[in-house]
Amino acid sequence: MGEPVFFALSERNQREKNQDALYAARVEDYAVFGVADGLGGHAHGEVAAAKAIAEIREIAGGRIFTTRPSDLLSRAFEVANHRIASYNQELRVNSATTLVAAIVHARGKCTIANYGDSRAYVIGKDAFWHTRDHSFVQQLIQSGMLKEEDSFRHPHNNILTQALGLDRQAFPDIYERDVRGKVLILSTDGMHDFVRPERIREIALHHEPAQAAELLVREAVAGGSTDNITLIVSRW
Numbered sequence: 001m002g003e004p005v006f007f008a009l010s011e012r013n014q015r016e017k018n019q020d021a022l023y024a025a026r027v028e029d030y031a032v033f034g035v036a037d038g039l040g041g042h043a044h045g046e047v048a049a050a051k052a053i054a055e056i057r058e059i060a061g062g063r064i065f066t067t068r069p070s071d072l073l074s075r076a077f078e079v080a081n082h083r084i085a086s087y088n089q090e091l092r093v094n095s096a097t098t099l100v101a102a103i104v105h106a107r108g109k110c111t112i113a114n115y116g117d118s119r120a121y122v123i124g125k126d127a128f129w130h131t132r133d134h135s136f137v138q139q140l141i142q143s144g145m146l147k148e149e150d151s152f153r154h155p156h157n158n159i160l161t162q163a164l165g166l167d168r169q170a171f172p173d174i175y176e177r178d179v180r181g182k183v184l185i186l187s188t189d190g191m192h193d194f195v196r197p198e199r200i201r202e203i204a205l206h207h208e209p210a211q212a213a214e215l216l217v218r219e220a221v222a223g224g225s226t227d228n229i230t231l232i233v234s235r236w
Helices: 045-060 069-091 136-142 197-206 209-222
Strands: 005-011 020-027 030-038 097-105 109-115 119-124 127-130 173-178 183-187 229-235
Touching: 005 020, 005 030, 005 209, 020 045, 020 229, 030 045, 030 183, 030 229, 045 069, 045 097, 069 097, 069 109, 069 173, 097 119, 097 183, 109 119, 119 197, 183 197, 183 209, 197 209, 209 229
Parallel strands: none
Antiparallel strands: 005 229, 020 030, 030 097, 097 109, 109 173, 119 127, 119 183, 183 229
């Protein structure tokens, strides 16, 4: 199988500061990705996002092949949550962040974890899948009160039910996916809340990662996004 190609970018967009953070690196036979979105309504969101990404960077600095990826990610989320909560207690603030992360083997086996509403997408010719948000809108979808196709640009999209730093414990959703021949995207809501799913799929399948990332940012801004936008696009 050929070498994976990936491209990462983070744009401040129209916000005063960029509260997003990311990590993307190749480590031996693996790629390690992470995207975090510090909550703008909470103090020091950029600090929380940086602390979360520091734990993903820590994974890349260790011996990945000796531990199951799901255990590595679960531990990283747990430690990040504890460190952000300790920071909040020390400074008497309420910083928080979303986090989505992936560990991908060169053969295409991918382990994904998420907490909050930053997402991972797996997109192929016959596949379009993304992680489940931890949000008020997602609860409406699960309860049958709202159809997923009607959730795009919902007025309450910004209401989260989970975020690192605000909960006593953090147990991320863990997914196992095969990304061979597919495109893996990690994104903050500054992108995916403003670009329709069919357009995300079209761009991912017809452009190389760097161009796809730039086009997705452009589409999000054209769609009305004023939020920070952070993306990692990888083709396997």
